[in-house]
Amino acid sequence: MGTGKRGLLATAVAVVCAVTVLAAPGTAFAAPTPPPPPGTTASVTVVDGPDKELEAVRKKLDKLYRAAAVATEEYNAAEEKAKKQSAEIVRLAEKIVKGRERLDRLKERAGAAAAAHYRGGGLPPEARLVLSDSPQEFLDGAGRVRQGEHATKGLLGEMSRTQQDLEQYAQDADTQLKELEAGRKAKAKARKKIEKRIKAAEKVESELEEEEKERLARLEKRAADQAQAGWLSSGILDEVDGKATKQGRAAVAYATAQIGKPYQWGAEGPKTYDCSGLTSQAWMAAGRSMPRTSQAQWKQLERVDIEDMRPGDLIIYFDDASHVGMYVGDGIMVHAPRPGRSVTLAGAGSMPILGVVRPDAAAD
Structure with missing residues (x-):
């Protein structure tokens, strides 16, 4: 990575962190470690001495919180599905109510038709011909009878279809x-x-x-900084120069405005x-609808190469796609890390990257 690019990164991080400190008094966010010179690889610090046991603790905590993150996304997925199912049940219930009202109206019409037929004596056309005063009167009456029969058949068919719909709605609601x-x-x-x-x-x-907790925090930061430095040492930022869309800028503005707010699962x-x-x-x-979980975001949103991210x-x-952050530029992302932490800025490469997805791909 060129010297100018590293200078841009350091300046950008410093500016963002300064704004963050002003926005959230008492909360400071450290900039990621600058990348090593071009052509080198990040060194891996061997933890020894008094920090060796703490490093084991750090790894244990990381494993526990990672497991909690996986379970959190399982919970979020179940919660999102429950919301959709509840909405579907409400929709089906409304259909059932309207279907029953329609069936009641059809039954009233069928009852009225039956009553009219009864008042007409219920005689077959042949008998009415014998009893009628004229052939024309018979023909007129026979036409009305045929129309009535067609209407009755249509009414019965409509009642049958409505009843079938009601039964299907009830089955669907039961499944939901x-x-x-x-x-x-x-x-x-x-x-x-x-x-x-x-x-x-x-x-x-x-x-x-307390002193051990402070050292543990330093170990956590060191591990993240080393991962970020290793990621940057590949020269990745020489390729990443995408410009945010209007909606992308709005999303970044929202996310960074939450810096300092606590993590809470779900x-x-x-x-x-x-x-x-x-x-x-x-x-x-x-202004974009979004899948709720990181796994769903990974599965459903359009994927882009890291070099093309913006x-x-x-x-x-x-x-397992159990964590997600939002890229804000210059190798930095904003995310809600884990329980006991707050929304913060971090190096985009401070954790193993599975891939990048784009919510506003349609804007391309």
């Missing part, structure tokens, strides 16, 4: 209710997983002295967020 119940069980199972992992992580952290704002809650709400604020694009992390 069963799936909704299954979804509730899935949510409860995911919730237990989340709470178990977070509780275990909090227990590990609670056993640390949250979509406005006071707390989880990773996909932040990205989905940012794009919805920009501000507003979503970076999906880890092989």
